Amino acid sequence: MFKEYSPLDDKLFQVMDNNGKIINPAWMPEISEERLQKAFKDMLFARQADLMAVSYQRQGRMFTYPPNYGQEAISGGLAQVMRDQDWLVPAFRELGAWLAKGATLKEVFLYFMGYEDGTVFKNAKNITPISVPIASQLIHAAGIGYAINYKKEDSVVYAITGDGGTSIGDFHEALNFATVWNAPVVFIVQNNQFAISVPFKKQTRSINIAVKGIAYGMSCIKVDGNDLFAMTRALREAEAHAREGKGPVLIEALTYRRGAHTTSDDPTKYRTKEEEEQWSITDPLDRLRKYMVAQKLWDASQEETLLAEYKKEIDRQFEEAENYPAYPLDDVFKYMYADITDDLKEQKVEHEKFLKWKEGLK
Amino acid sequence: MKVMTIVQAITDAIDIKLAEDPMIVTFGEDVGVEGGVFRATEGLQKKYGEQRVFDSPLAESAIVGSAVGMAMNGLRPIVEMQFCGFVYPAMNQIISHAARIHNRSRGRYKTPMVIRFPYGGGINALEHHSESMEAMYGHIPGLKVVIPSTPYDAKGLLISAIESDDTIIFMEPKRIYRAIKQEVPEEKYSIPIGKAKILNEGTDVTVIAYGAMIREAQKAVVMAKKDGISVELIDLRTIYPLDKQTIVESVKKTGRMVVVHEGPNTFGVGAELTAIVNEEAFLSQEAPVVRVTGFDTIVPLPRGEHHYIITPEKIYYGIQKSMKF
Numbered sequence: 001m002f003k004e005y006s007p008l009d010d011k012l013f014q015v016m017d018n019n020g021k022i023i024n025p026a027w028m029p030e031i032s033e034e035r036l037q038k039a040f041k042d043m044l045f046a047r048q049a050d051l052m053a054v055s056y057q058r059q060g061r062m063f064t065y066p067p068n069y070g071q072e073a074i075s076g077g078l079a080q081v082m083r084d085q086d087w088l089v090p091a092f093r094e095l096g097a098w099l100a101k102g103a104t105l106k107e108v109f110l111y112f113m114g115y116e117d118g119t120v121f122k123n124a125k126n127i128t129p130i131s132v133p134i135a136s137q138l139i140h141a142a143g144i145g146y147a148i149n150y151k152k153e154d155s156v157v158y159a160i161t162g163d164g165g166t167s168i169g170d171f172h173e174a175l176n177f178a179t180v181w182n183a184p185v186v187f188i189v190q191n192n193q194f195a196i197s198v199p200f201k202k203q204t205r206s207i208n209i210a211v212k213g214i215a216y217g218m219s220c221i222k223v224d225g226n227d228l229f230a231m232t233r234a235l236r237e238a239e240a241h242a243r244e245g246k247g248p249v250l251i252e253a254l255t256y257r258r259g260a261h262t263t264s265d266d267p268t269k270y271r272t273k274e275e276e277e278q279w280s281i282t283d284p285l286d287r288l289r290k291y292m293v294a295q296k297l298w299d300a301s302q303e304e305t306l307l308a309e310y311k312k313e314i315d316r317q318f319e320e321a322e323n324y325p326a327y328p329l330d331d332v333f334k335y336m337y338a339d340i341t342d343d344l345k346e347q348k349v350e351h352e353k354f355l356k357w358k359e360g361l362k
Numbered sequence: 363m364k365v366m367t368i369v370q371a372i373t374d375a376i377d378i379k380l381a382e383d384p385m386i387v388t389f390g391e392d393v394g395v396e397g398g399v400f401r402a403t404e405g406l407q408k409k410y411g412e413q414r415v416f417d418s419p420l421a422e423s424a425i426v427g428s429a430v431g432m433a434m435n436g437l438r439p440i441v442e443m444q445f446c447g448f449v450y451p452a453m454n455q456i457i458s459h460a461a462r463i464h465n466r467s468r469g470r471y472k473t474p475m476v477i478r479f480p481y482g483g484g485i486n487a488l489e490h491h492s493e494s495m496e497a498m499y500g501h502i503p504g505l506k507v508v509i510p511s512t513p514y515d516a517k518g519l520l521i522s523a524i525e526s527d528d529t530i531i532f533m534e535p536k537r538i539y540r541a542i543k544q545e546v547p548e549e550k551y552s553i554p555i556g557k558a559k560i561l562n563e564g565t566d567v568t569v570i571a572y573g574a575m576i577r578e579a580q581k582a583v584v585m586a587k588k589d590g591i592s593v594e595l596i597d598l599r600t601i602y603p604l605d606k607q608t609i610v611e612s613v614k615k616t617g618r619m620v621v622v623h624e625g626p627n628t629f630g631v632g633a634e635l636t637a638i639v640n641e642e643a644f645l646s647q648e649a650p651v652v653r654v655t656g657f658d659t660i661v662p663l664p665r666g667e668h669h670y671i672i673t674p675e676k677i678y679y680g681i682q683k684s685m686k687f
Contacts, residue, residue, distance in 0.1 A: 055634075063486045063664050091487075096618060114486065114664025132490050133448065135617065164420035168451065197396035198417045270395050327666035332659050347657045351669070354679045361675065 001027070002219040002249070007210035012222050012254065015229035018281050020290025022229070031080065033297055039228060039297065040288055041306070042079060043072040046096040047285060048310045049105055050259075053095075053112065053349045056318060057263040059254070066261030069094045073284035074190055074253045075100060077231025078158060081239050087126040087148075089141040089159040091134070091192065092344040097160065101127045105314065115329075117324075126155070135165035138174035138187060145183025145248070156242045157185040158235075165196025166209050175216045175250065184242035186235065187213075187250045193258035193279075197270035203334065213250035215248035218279045225253030226284040257280065363545040368538060371546055372402045372478075375520035376440060376551050380410050383438065383651070386524065387415045390425055390442035398538060399444055400480060413580035422452040426477060430459045440524060446481035446533065447490030458659045460529040461504030472527045476520070479507075480536030482574050482624050484671055486664040493571075495624035499531045500602040507531045507601035508555055511576035512543040515599060518553030526555065535574035542577070560612070564594035564598035566603050567684050568612040569677065570597040570635060571622040579622055581674035586681050593681065602632060609635060610642045617648035618684045622677055626656040649687035654680035 005011045015024045022028055031039070050069055056062045068075075073095025082088060088101045098108060102124030111118025111130060115357035119129040128144075141159030148155045165171050168191055178185045189209050193200050206212060213220030220239055223234045231253060238249035256279035260267050267276075291296035329351065333344045366374065377686045383518065387401060393419040397404030407415040418425050422443055431441035443449045449456070463471045483492035491546050510516035516534070523530040561576070562583055571579040576597050583593045594612050598605070613619050619639055621632035632653035639651060654677050662670055671682050 047555070064488055114666070116489075116663050116666075130489075132488055133450070136451075167419035167421045167424075169421065169423055193418045195391070196399065197392045198420065202417055203419050264399075269397075326667070327662065329669050332657060332662050332666055332669045336659050343628065343659060349656070354676055357679055360677050361589075 001234070002221055002241075006236050007208050007220055007252070008214065009286060010207045012221070012224055013230050013234055013271055014224040014227050015233060016227050016289055016291055020287050020292075021292060022291070027230075029080075029229055031232065036292070036297060037079070037299050039079060040292060042100065042290070043076045043096065043228070044303070044306065044311050045068055046072050046075065046099060047188055047316050048210065049306060050095055052311070052314050053319070054108070054259065054263060055132060056109075057112075061322065062109065063114055064262050064264050066093045066262045066310055067257075068093055070258030070279070070283060071190055071192055071255045072096055073228040073231050073288070074188065074225045074255060076228045076284070077235050078188075080232040081235045084125045085153070086145050087141070087157040089128045089129070089137050089144065089157060090130065090227070091137060091161055091165070091295070092132055093162070094129050094146045094160055098124070098127070100345060103127065104317065106317040106321045109318050110324055113321055113324075115327060135161045135168040135170040136164070141185045142174050142177040142183050145185040146181045147180055148184055149181065152245065154186065156239050157183070157187060160188045160190060162195065163189060163191040163193065163200050163203055163209060164211060165189065167203055174211075175213060175248070176219060179216045179218045179246040182198050182245065182247045182278065185248040186238040186242055187248060187253045189250070191257055192255045192258055194261065194271070196265060198259045199270075199355060209251055210250055210252040210257075216232050218248050218251035219246070222252045222253070222254060225255035226282045226287065228284060228288050255284075258283075258332050265268065275288065308346050365543050366506060366513045366517075366546045366549050367540045367543055368378075368510065368513050368516045369400055369402050371517040372520055372534065373404060373406065374546070375524070376403065377406060377409070379521060380406065381544055382550070385436060386438045386440065387432065388440040388442070389412045389418050390419055391418060391444055393417055393442050398442060398478040400450065400536060401532075401562060402442065410475050411511045422448060426452040426460060427455040429475045429477075430455060433475045434463065434471045438474045438524065440476045440478065440529060443477060443479035444496065444658045445491050447493045447496055449479060457502050457506070461502050464528070469668075471663055473528045473529045474525045475528045476532050478520075478532040479686065480539070481533045482535050482537050483667055484537040484574065485660050486667070489663060492667070494623065496533055496601045496623075496655065497625055497630045497634075500631065502505045503687060504531055505531050506555055507534045509535065509573040509601060510599065511535065511538075511573055511597050512542060513546050515553060517546055518551050518557065519599065521553040522555050525552065530555070533573065537574040538577060553599070555599045556603045556605055558599055558608040559597045560594065560608065561597050562593060562595040562680060564590045564592035564616065566616055566617060567620060567681055568594045568596060568616045569620045569622065569681065570596045570598055570609065572601070573624070575622045575624060575672060578672055578674050579677050582677035582681060585674060586679045591681060591685055598631075604634065604638065606638055606642065609638060613643045614646040617646050619647075620638065620652045620654060620677070620680045620681070620684050622654045622672060624656050624672060626658045627653055628658050630655055649684045652680040652684045
């Protein structure tokens with residue numbers, strides 16, 4: 001596959017067109033009807049949760065949140081390949097992937113409500129915390145991959161960044177290290193066309209992002225990131241490649257950030273309605289729905305009922321998060337070191353003295 | 363005069379200098395079309411064109427490193443880092459080059475550049491968006507570190523920073539970016555780097571603060587006044603080089619010093635100020651220096667931030683501690 005779809009020729013790996021028609025049957029991944037229905041439902045759920053997260057934020061019930069709207073097929077593809085023992089090394093715009101790895105929506109809400117507890121993802125195996133410094137986490141993926149080889153584990157690392165991240169030195173260092181070490185890492189770049197306001201064409205003069213992997217000696221491919229089938233197939237090929245000891249893979253997942261960078265951002269400052277509409281025809285959920293309806297795998301009329309259920313469930317998890325206990329003073333100090341230092345103990349005691357004094361003021 | 367916020371005063375300073383000196387350019391992530399994530403460069407690309415006000419690819423190290431190169435070849439770059447917590451990828455360029463080229467080249471090359479970024483907590487932000495790392499920059503030989511606390515100071519200090527032939531770290535208190543409005547002269551003026559300002563004369567205790575902490579300290583001064591304590595409040599304005607004279611003279615007069623900063627306590631600005639008054643006003647002191655600072659911890663996410671943040675009450679607690687010694 002990586003030879004057939006060389007990024008040097010700027011080939012885009014697609015399986016399904018914008019109308020949900022399979023245009024590349026040779027590469028259609030095998031997915032059972034049941035799994036496909038689950039994939040669609042999960043994407044639908046992730047989208048609904050994402051839309052509601054934005055509105056909770058607007059209601060002042062949550063702080064800054066980075067929307068995933070329009071990028072659901074990338075996480076949807078990851079959900080098809082990630083096993084418990086595999087690692088997920090995310091950035092901060094990976095709602096679907098977090099959920100697929102076993103994080104709960106309540107945790108995600110907690111994080112964006114301002115609790116570190118929300119990024120522990122305690123029921124998910126082998127997931128790293130949300131990483132905000134752009135592309136920095138990719139180097140951890142190389143290290144995790146080295147440790148997998150060293151310990152002879154059967155595991156693959158899925159590490160994610162965005163198009164902006166590929167301009168950062170860490171991205172290149174990560175690709176190089178992973179390749180030199182033959183580490184089982186699949187790097188996924190969600191090329192959603194914007195780094196906040198800066199469009200892709202101002203980020204790089206490369207014909208695409210996938211091509212950057214060639215110089216490091218790794219396999220790489222540019223995939224339609226809004227095509228669940230293409231994402232799934234490419235990820236499966238990459239997984240096999242990594243597990244067979246052939247080294248890391250770079251996947252550029254072409255997509256579009258239909259929402260804002262975060263809830264603090266206003267995209268009307270830097271892009272046009274026309275552009276947004278042009279991309280909207282590639283929407284990953286619409287395409288998959290068209291395919292599934294045509295194949296009689298989905299009855300679109302059931303969607304409304306389903307969405308009503310999802311809304312209830314999302315509200316329930318959000319309210320649970322809202323009722324999370326207050327943030328104790330202890331939590332500011334106790335995770336700084338394996339064992340709290342005397343200095344920190346003193347600072348906490350001194351602060352408690354102040355709090356007592358403050359009570360007396362009233 | 364024109365009423366401005368701190369952000370507007372910053373835009374105004376950059377605007378005035380861009381108009382005056384064709385060698386000045388300003389760039390960084392989202393600086394051009396968007397006008398900066400906090401809108402500090404709003405409208406400037408339209409006015410001065412894409413050659414002088416522009417978006418860079420996303421790479422802090424390359425932003426600072428390329429600014430060093432521009433400066434060595436005659437330009438005077440002003441670069442923006444999006445948040446204090448996002449500067450770290452550029453630390454190698456800052457420490458190894460921006461701060462040293464002048465010394466390394468025995469003065470052949472200067473680095474007339476400003477690295478500006480918002481810092482500080484209190485805005486319910488994500489991780490890496492709330493920290494105050496001024497002490498770290500103050501510790502690096504070859505850098506000057508400036509922090510304004512008002513629109514008037516922001517404009518005057520930034521103009522001085524842009525006109526300086528050194529590398530200036532210009533840290534902007536984002537918590538009060540838009541919280542304070544003040545009449546600011548429309549024309550150009552400058553405020554010297556390295557000079558503190560006495561905001562309130564007093565006789566009992568010296569309180570030293572800067573940036574967003576000035577507003578909190580001013581409230582503490584009012585609380586103290588009600589209890590009959592006369593506070594001398596000093597706005598440091600420059601972290602390095604420190605205005606030793608103003609600090610020492612004040613402490614000689616009051617005999618007591620309380621230092622306020624958001625950044626961590628240990629090896630912080632307060633520690634340096636303590637050393638200075640010990641060295642130069644040892645016999646005048648009637649109480650140990652009190653440091654009202656952030657903990658030696660990561661700034662908690664919003665739900666825990668109230669534990670960390672410095673309130674007027676906490677400053678007043680520090681003042682009382684000093685007075686009661």
